[in-house]
Amino acid sequence: MAPADREFAALKALSARLGRDPLRTQAAGGNTSLKRDGVMWIKASGTWLAEAERGDIFVPVHLDPLLKAVAEADPRAEKAVDFIAAELATTGALRPSVETSVHAVIDRPVVVHIHDVATTAIAVRADAEAVLDERLGATGLGWIFIPYVKPGVPLSREIARRLRPGTNVIILGNHGLVVMADSVAETGDIADRVTAALEVTPRPAPGGDISALNALKWPGYKPAMHRDAHATATDEARLAIARRGTLYPDHVVFLGPGIVETARDARGDATRRAGMPAMMLVVPDVGVLVHETALPGADELALALADVTGRIDPDAAINVLTNEQEQELLFWDAELYRQKIARESTTRR
Numbered sequence: 001m002a003p004a005d006r007e008f009a010a011l012k013a014l015s016a017r018l019g020r021d022p023l024r025t026q027a028a029g030g031n032t033s034l035k036r037d038g039v040m041w042i043k044a045s046g047t048w049l050a051e052a053e054r055g056d057i058f059v060p061v062h063l064d065p066l067l068k069a070v071a072e073a074d075p076r077a078e079k080a081v082d083f084i085a086a087e088l089a090t091t092g093a094l095r096p097s098v099e100t101s102v103h104a105v106i107d108r109p110v111v112v113h114i115h116d117v118a119t120t121a122i123a124v125r126a127d128a129e130a131v132l133d134e135r136l137g138a139t140g141l142g143w144i145f146i147p148y149v150k151p152g153v154p155l156s157r158e159i160a161r162r163l164r165p166g167t168n169v170i171i172l173g174n175h176g177l178v179v180m181a182d183s184v185a186e187t188g189d190i191a192d193r194v195t196a197a198l199e200v201t202p203r204p205a206p207g208g209d210i211s212a213l214n215a216l217k218w219p220g221y222k223p224a225m226h227r228d229a230h231a232t233a234t235d236e237a238r239l240a241i242a243r244r245g246t247l248y249p250d251h252v253v254f255l256g257p258g259i260v261e262t263a264r265d266a267r268g269d270a271t272r273r274a275g276m277p278a279m280m281l282v283v284p285d286v287g288v289l290v291h292e293t294a295l296p297g298a299d300e301l302a303l304a305l306a307d308v309t310g311r312i313d314p315d316a317a318i319n320v321l322t323n324e325q326e327q328e329l330l331f332w333d334a335e336l337y338r339q340k341i342a343r344e345s346t347t348r349r
């Protein structure tokens, strides 16, 4: 049975609040956890933080054997299914988050990991550490920056190596934010302070031309659902940044590597890449299309791209994922499972 106490209720409330805000979390991204009595309750893979108060999205795992597996590079640490505390589980069919080991190695009762837009817009910069120092220096927070490492066990091992006493904020290069504390209230407060310190006003952009997008009648495509998602196509600076490549893991997972562009006067079949339709199609100056076969959550990631690129100085040097880093995400078994759950999920907004 999931604990029916105030701290667990607070975790669900915080998870739902962060999950509902597209500037903090998108789709099935992000995850939260609570440790107690040797058990860590962690968000299940493929579930949405936004649903934390409506359904059972937490899976209990035994901490000690999981930590031992991480330390010994035991491959079972990756999916963590062998460490589920079955006697406590209420979500028998679900697997722990792909980022379970990341939460496990952080020796604090509460850990929150989100794909915060303001954080990510800085975490992709080549000079991320200097910018963070400027913005977070006066906050008194114990922050560290970790350049991009594949999520899951490789990232958890890097975090374990880099954690210092007093660390309560980790900025993950080309990925997002991790915060940790002794209580849910304190963790939520730290997360809010980091976002506030890193937030900038996004560049304004013209809206998408929805009727022009509909008039294209390209089979399988519909205009991106969220109004602001079209800014990737209508703001030259956003488009120039997006053209440089994949900025963070969930982009490649939901939308494929980088972006695919097609001029409005091109034929619809020009949109195929390696025989597959592009999940997201940018029509410069017009707007963004999303393919009907894209995973639930693709629209949220299309919005995130416009939100992140709209906060990056077009002259800044940025890092993008290498082709090898994209491939290791696309063919990662734990990630394929997360996509399967996302596809089966009835949650589509």
Ligand SMILES: [Zn+2]
Residues within 6 Å of the ligand: 029, 030, 099, 113, 114, 115, 151, 175, 176
């Ligand atoms: Zn993540």
